[in-house]
Amino acid sequence: MDIRHLKEQEFEQAIDLSNQTFREEDHTSMGDAFPQVFSKQLNQSFAAFDGDQLVSFIGLVPSKMIIGNAVLNTFSIGSVCTHSDYQGQGISTAILNKVYEFIDQAGASLLFVSGDRGLYRRNDCYHFGKMYNYKIDKISGEQNYKGSVRKGSATDLFQVDDLIKAKEVRYETNIWEWAMLLDAGGYASIFKQKQALYVAEDNRAIEAYVVIGLPENESAIVTDWGGNPAAIRGILTDLLANNVVPKIDLTVPWQESLHDKLRDLPFKVEQNGGTVHIVNAERLIEQVMPYLADKDPDVAERLTVTAKAGVTLEYNKSDMTLSPQEFVKVLFDFNVDSQMGEIQKLFPIPLPNTFGIHYV
Known part of the structure; x- marks a missing residue:
């Protein structure tokens, strides 16, 4: 069994195996939803090959994480899958060990894992963090936002980028990368939702933005947000009041001041998503x-x-x-x-x- 990075012509095999494992017929292709995982330019992901056949895959994506004045080198893994004929042979564990060796050599400090199954728990991946999860179906009008809310457009990207850069804790990103992730809609696509950008503005200055998955009749998942907490609340209020979405699912990390602005709404305390490995x-x-x-x-x-x-x-x-x-x-x-x-x-x-x- 040959375990290594993929060659350019092998990415379609990885996408096909991921689609067979994680997607239904009406899902967006994994290749479209997670372009960074299957990027020939990054080429960080690993796979196991039996001859020319790709039989197991681990998607690997590098990120810089900003925490105050600190910058952490991190990786994330996902789309972990093995062909049914090769399961139960320890192949995923062998690939994961290769991943651990690679990310250590690359100078990473943390590895974020999208799951928490036995493969990860056996290899020092643990639950972590504290989040506030809101399931919102109505917001009172006591704290009405004074500006206006509208769907975002391409002309808003500079101002949205300024709000992203103002976050104390965030993934480092640039305008092009963020726009790509907005269009791809990876996490939202799992629930067959399509991401949309909404902004709150006052005197033509954008004060906040929200990225949300648009469903037909399900709870809409917020995948990103930034800016003035009162304006963020204004966007959420507007989306519900105008029946753009029936319900909103919003997760707020413990350190964010947005939680203080939403404290009157029902929430549950949860851990961050997936697991983490200290490299x-x-x-x-x-x-x-x-x-x-x-x-x-x-x-x-x-x-x-x-x-x-x-x-x-x-x-x-x-x-x-x-x-x-x-x-x-x-x-x-x-x-x-x-x-x-x-x-x-x-x-x-x-x-x-x-x-x-x-x-x-």
Whole structure:
């Protein structure tokens, strides 16, 4: 079995296998919905070949993630599939091991995984984070937005990009890439929805935007949003009031001020989508250090991490040795544990919603 990156002429085999595994007849092709996964230019994804036949595939996409002043090198995997004749032979595990080796060599600190099945749990991928999920069918008019709401157009991209760049926590993107992901609609396509852009503006200045999957009679999924929280609420209110969508499904990471503007609406606390794998603990702390320095300017001298038998964190007079799963919990979850001591002052680290427009 040959495990390697794909050659240019082999991508159609990967798309065909992914479509057979994940798509119904009326679904958008995986190749159209996830162009970054099947990109011949990026060519990051891995597959296993039996002779010339592609029999198993793991889509791999690199991303820069902005967290305050820090920039993290991350990867995401998805479209993991194996031909039915080759299942149960450990091929996906063998590809995943190749992926781990590759992303470590590439200098990544985190790997985000779209699933949580046994393949991932056996290989140090863990649930993480905290999100607020809203299922909204009506919004009261007590906080009416004073501007106007309309469908977005190509002339709005510069202003929308400014709002994206203003986010403290986000995937790094450019205008071309974001427009491509808007058109592709990867996550929304799973639910047979087509993404649309709506903007809120006042005196011709765009104050907020929302990207939402448009259904016929189902809950519409918000895959991206940015800008003034009051204006975002105004967009959501307008979509419901004008019957553009019957219901809205919106997920807000814990650190976002939008949650404060929607707090009067019903919500559930959930974890972030999928699972996460720490590629290299020391590298992760090094890459996130500029964010931690906003909490403690002397953190670079006070915090050390050593990954040998487990992960040891030392900060001032506090130290703790953690399993990989415990390390993920300390970094990204909310902990009230007296044994953590001063280390608890530095964490959790905020992350964007992984099940949005950048979903892999």
